[in-house]
Amino acid sequence: MKLVVQVKLLPSSEQAAALEATLRACNRAATHVAAVAFEQGVKDRNGLHKLLYTNIKATFGLSAQPAVRVVKKVVDAYTALAAQAKAGLLGKPTSKRYLKAMSGPVSFRPEAAQPFDDRCLSWQADACTVSIWTVDGRLKGIRYTASADQLKTLTEHRRGESDLVQRKGKWYLLATCEVPELEVYEPVDWIGVDRGIVNLATTSDGTNYQGRRLTRYRRWQARKRAELQAKGTRSAKRRLARRSGKEQRHAMHVNHRISKEIVSVAQRTGRGIAVEVLDGIRDRVRLRRDQRGRISSWPFHQLGQHLAYKARRAGVPYLEVDPAYTSQRCPRCGHTERSNRPTRDHFCCRRCGLAGPSDHVAGVNVRDRARSAWAFVTMPVPARPERSIREPSGRCDP
Structure with a gap:
């Protein structure tokens, strides 16, 4: 890769x-x-x-x-x-x-x-x-200069072109490296990952990566940008230029940390990673004016990319499943209803009474769908019975 x-x-x-x-x-x-x-x-x-x-x-x-x-x-x-x-x-x-x-x-x-x-x-x-x-x-x-891991990767696997880049008066080289992939193992089970805004990721094991700190950080950055833009002085514009990209880099660091931990757990336990396909979600939902900024800055796609390439590098199976009704379906009895999720944070099945955090339930549903999808993919195709080949006898058998 x-x-x-x-x-x-x-x-x-x-x-x-x-x-x-x-x-x-x-x-x-x-x-x-x-x-x-x-x-x-x-x-x-x-x-x-x-x-x-x-x-x-x-x-x-x-x-x-x-x-x-x-x-x-x-x-x-x-x-x-x-x-x-x-x-x-x-x-x-x-x-x-x-x-x-x-x-x-x-x-x-x-x-x-x-x-x-x-x-x-x-x-x-x-x-x-x-x-x-x-x-x-x-x-x-x-x-x-670079980190020790980057220098090692550069020395052992560099191939092809390198791009010369200048950012804010500093110079960088972006080198392409061909890193060998490990062979993907047969998973003993799956870790379902539900991605969201309030909770950036919640696994089927119950591990919750909250987004409160990132949300507060984004609000603080937005407030500082508004203050500097309102001043409009040359000094304020210079400070805005220095701060540009800082919020994006912070969100990327958070996604790297979350994906690295999930892949490490999956590799250690011999399981695969399953996520929902969320492509086009911003086009499918209608939002209030005060919600548009939050969902437009939601880095779910980047988190999925980090999980995918880290899993490939570690040889961990990675699977994307259908996201339909994962937050409304009961993983115990299969009952699916909107009222199963009375609030954003809580799930309670109207049929069997199963209750718990809604994001955890969604992660379990993602895991269950990955089990079914993987079993279907790896199901052996039944061999057709071989027909005996006979020499032509010159006559038609009944």
């Missing part, structure tokens, strides 16, 4: 200036290539290479391999745009967003990420340094 390892570069002021000039030159070249590709309708790699390769090197001062990477970057951008339009992510063909995206060429920000392959970028893992091509010549001995 593919993982991305992020390392932080520690360049000197001269090296940082050369990296910034390189990034801006590559993005100017990419914007030029994208404009020509849109005007002439040539968006394949070979066509753009023949059309603009020499021009890119002469006009923007790029070497051979960086020019090739710029062309590939533009081709990938148009391919991604076409895929988004085909999947309906840009809206209907008559919508403003669709028309804005498809009516003009793709453009690249001056600080947009730039991919480098092994011909432009080399790693010295023992010294924790990199050598990278720039418009001012090749820079050697640029130090980098």
Whole structure:
């Protein structure tokens, strides 16, 4: 499986200036290539290479391999745009967003990420340094740092391209690593995971990961943003820029911690992980005005992604099941009714009287559906009886 390892570069002021000039030159070249590709309708790699390769090197001062990477970057951008339009992510063909995206060429920000392959970028893992091509010549001995686990993964499994990224004056390299997957074992049982807003995740074992602290943190961040936006001074705008992305990173850290613990429990007990399919849930529900902010910032999809890739890496079976009525169905007698859940936090079956926390009951229902789904998937197909093959006798038997 593919993982991305992020390392932080520690360049000197001269090296940082050369990296910034390189990034801006590559993005100017990419914007030029994208404009020509849109005007002439040539968006394949070979066509753009023949059309603009020499021009890119002469006009923007790029070497051979960086020019090739710029062309590939533009081709990938148009391919991604076409895929988004085909999947309906840009809206209907008559919508403003669709028309804005498809009516003009793709453009690249001056600080947009730039991919480098092994011909432009080399790693010295023992010294924790990199050598990278720039418009001012090749820079050697640029130090980098990361956690011990990331450095180990980078040394053992790095493959393919690495992206040069600049964020708020700091430099990073995003390296692609091919990490081998463990063989998925046969689960002895399943851990059902119910995802929610009040409780971010609740397992069928009864473990509850509450979202109160994250909700309070989001409210505090929203209040601080509103205060700084109301001031409108240059200092307030600088503080807003420094705070941007902080809430998102905090939510990602919470999801990493929750998913790591669930996968660890499943691996230790020999069980699999089952979650509900919640795709499109924001389009299916109607919300009050005061609820829109909470559900729009609900990171359930990210939690599912973390669970999926951590389970694959650990060899833990991972399954997605139908979410219909998991919070209204009684796991003991099977009775399904809306009144089984009188409040958000409590479940009480109207038929058999089973009662308990509603999210725990939903997690048990997810586990039960995973058991049935896995049994159906792994059910052996009955072999057809073999027919004896006889030599033709030249006559029709009755």
